[in-house]
Every structure is written in structure tokens, then in C-alpha cells.
Amino acid sequence: MSSISPGLAGARDTVPMLVGAAPFGLIFGALATSSHLTPAQTLAMSLLVFAGSSQFIAVGLFAAGTALPVLWLTTLVVNLRHALYSATLLPYARDWPLRWRLPLAFWLTDETFAVVEHRLRSGMVAGGAAYWLGSSLAMYGNWLLWTLLGIMVGQGIPGIAGWGLDFAMLATFTAIVAPQLKTRPALAAALVAGAVALWLRALPYQGGLMLASCAGIATGMLLDGKRKEAA
Template sequence: MTTATSVGALRSTEFIAGAKATFPLIVGAIPFGIIFGTLAEPSGLSALGALAMSLFVFAGSGQFIALGLLAAGASIPIIIATTFIVNLRHLLYAANLVPKVRHLPQRWRVLMAFGLTDETFAAVSSRYLRRDDIETAHWFYLGSFLAMYGNWVLCTAVGVALGELFPDMTQWGLDFAMSVTFIGMVVPYLTSRPMWAAVIVGGMMAIATAALPHKLGLIVASLCGIAVGLSLFMLEKRKQQGLENRV
């Protein structure tokens, strides 16, 4: 009984810690979620459709891109392809987490896959960097995921409601908060030249291709940033291996 009680307490502690670690990122996501809700109906998506997208898709940037493409009259294949490529970064997140979660049962990994967002990955990565024990880390992950998920769905509902009362809310400039949040998430992890190169090239290409239709500039910028960063990483790794072989 004592052991079960202590394990339960540890799980609760991890869960609460995960929610707390994600709270600063949630603050930045609140305006983002509200804006998504306000944009839904003007873009051609019903209130129920907006809520369903937040409940079952749960991908902030992907939802905004899909909404913009929907408003522009893009075809379903274009919407699917664009959101798929933009969200390819989650494959990198997942690859990073595989060694930490492979001991978990399938039901946990499925749940964690659905809850994998930029914010939760940032919070969980920090947890894994600070501590080596991973036996109960998935409860930390669950706390982070549910905190962000509940916030996103709630803010979407608030945005849908406010959008009818204040049709010009999208002109208030609330979206700056999410941009600042993403900058705060990314910068601490830019610890190598390939990372900096990927960010700089991706940013420059995003500006250069901003005029492309259907947000295709985002695809071009993402692919260019990934290609440059990966190329530099492989080049540095090859040089390091060459030096080791000489020694």
C-alpha cells in the first residue's frame, strides 16, 4: 500500500509539474486560440467545425494554414499537402523522444503522439535534459499536454463566441503573443551552426517567397531551412569522424 501510495504521489507531482512548466507557453497561446476562433466563420468554417478541428486536429499552425487556404478557395489536396509539410517538424520531435518512451505501452505512445505540440515538446525536452529518470516522465508529458489541450479548445470556443460580438478582433494585433512565445521556445535550443543556419535560411526564404499563392512559400522556406541545416550537420559530422580517424 505504501509503495502504491508513493507511486501515485510521484505521478501526481510529475503531472502538476508538467502543467506548471507549460503555463508560460499557454499564456502566449491564449490570444492565438482566440484569434483562430474569431477567424473560423469569416473563413468559411462553421463554429462547430472550428471546435471539432481544435478537438481532433489540435495543431495550431496547421489549423491556421488550413483556415487561410480554405478562405482562399484552395482544393482539399492542397490543404492536406501544405499542412502535412508544415507539420513535418513533429517527426523530428518524435524521433527525439523515441528513446525516452519506447518502454511505454502502445496506448500511452498513441496518446503522446496526439498531444505532441511545439509547447509540450519544449517543456518535456527541458524535463529530460534536467533529469535522467524517465520511469514517470510520461505523467509530466500528460500534464503538459492536457494543460495545453484544454487551453486551446477553450480559447477556440471563446474566440467563436467573441467573433460574433467583435467582428474586427483580428485587427487588434493579439497574434504578436504567439510569435514572441515561439521565439522564446526556439532561441534557447539554437546551440550549433547547423541550427542557426536552418533558422536564418528558413526565415529569409519565408520573406522572399511570401507572395507565393496558397502559402506555398512556407513549404519552400521549410524545405530550404531543413536542407541547409541537415547538410551542415552531416558535413560537420563527417569532418569530426575524419579527425577521429586521423587520431
């Protein structure tokens, strides 16, 4: 651990996430170019937006001819969980200059959040910003590479969307969250969030995801408070 630089450590700890995101980049590149986007537009979306789920939804909305304000509103709502990530990481980043905080915010994905939050919480003293940057650049490079590969090969492979490649992300997120369920409040937060998300899965704009997340957070906090009172 101590023998390599924080930036490389951040990239290395992100490798499992790269594996999980790769198929999504591939499918995105393939779907977008076989739908309504040119290769340049497809790549630009990965380069500038860099948010997998909203990129997929946008491709669907382009195909449906949705009006711009609706597309933007959808982007806003689908990506709202990133505001929670932004708030969660602020206490660690508060003293860093804006020229670090702004680019790191641009690269703040689910995956980098999970890796970086875990590392910072377990008490990284120095090199936190470099660690975060390493994780970010690994995810960004990976996403661009697989989008590009999807653009190049995707149209030649019909039915790639039906291969079950979406399992990669599910497995990655499950493998990250499972080891974190070691305290009672965390376990309860996960169970409540999961149950509410399942119950509300049909809500539009991933509304169920936000409501379920808030329910889980409230549960964890409530039990956390009780535990502290008892202690």
C-alpha cells in the same frame, strides 16, 4: 520540484506556452466562424486536428474553395516538422506501452515538444510519461478554451486579427530557444536555420521551414562532430 507530481510539473512548465498559444486560439475561433465554418466545425477542428498553423491555413483554403486533396496535401506538408519531433522523442518513449505513446503523439505540438524534450534531455528518471501527459493536457485544454472564447466573442470584435496578437507565439518560441544557445554547435544551428528560413520565407507550404530546419540540424551535427574529434 520534487514536492509535486510529474503530471502537475509538466503542466506548470507549460504555462508560458499557454500564454503564447491563447491569442492564437482566440483568433482562430473568431476567424473560422466569421469565415466558412460553423461553430461546431470550428471547435471540432481544434478538438480533432489540434495543430494551430494548419488550422489557420485550412480556414484560408476553405474560403478559397480549394479541392480536398490539395487541402490534405497542404496539411501534410505544413505539419511535417512534427515527424522530426516524433523521431526526437522516440528514444525516451520506446519502452512505454502503445496506449501511452499513441495519445501522447496525438497531443504533440511545438510547445509540448519544446518543454518535454528539454526536461527529458536534462535527465528525468521517472515520471517522464506523466510529465508529457501533463504538458499535453494543459495545451489541449487551453487550445479548446481559447477556440471556444474566440467563437463566442470573435465576431463581436472586428479587426481582431490586426491586433498583433501573433507576437505572443513569436515571443514564446524566442524565449524557449534563446537559453538553449549555449554551445557553439547549437548557436551555429540556430543562425543557419534562421538565415535560411528568412531567405526562403516566400516558398509555399512552409517549404522554407523544413529546408531551413534540415540546414540547421546538419550545421549543428557537423560542428558537433568536429568538436568531438578535437576533444
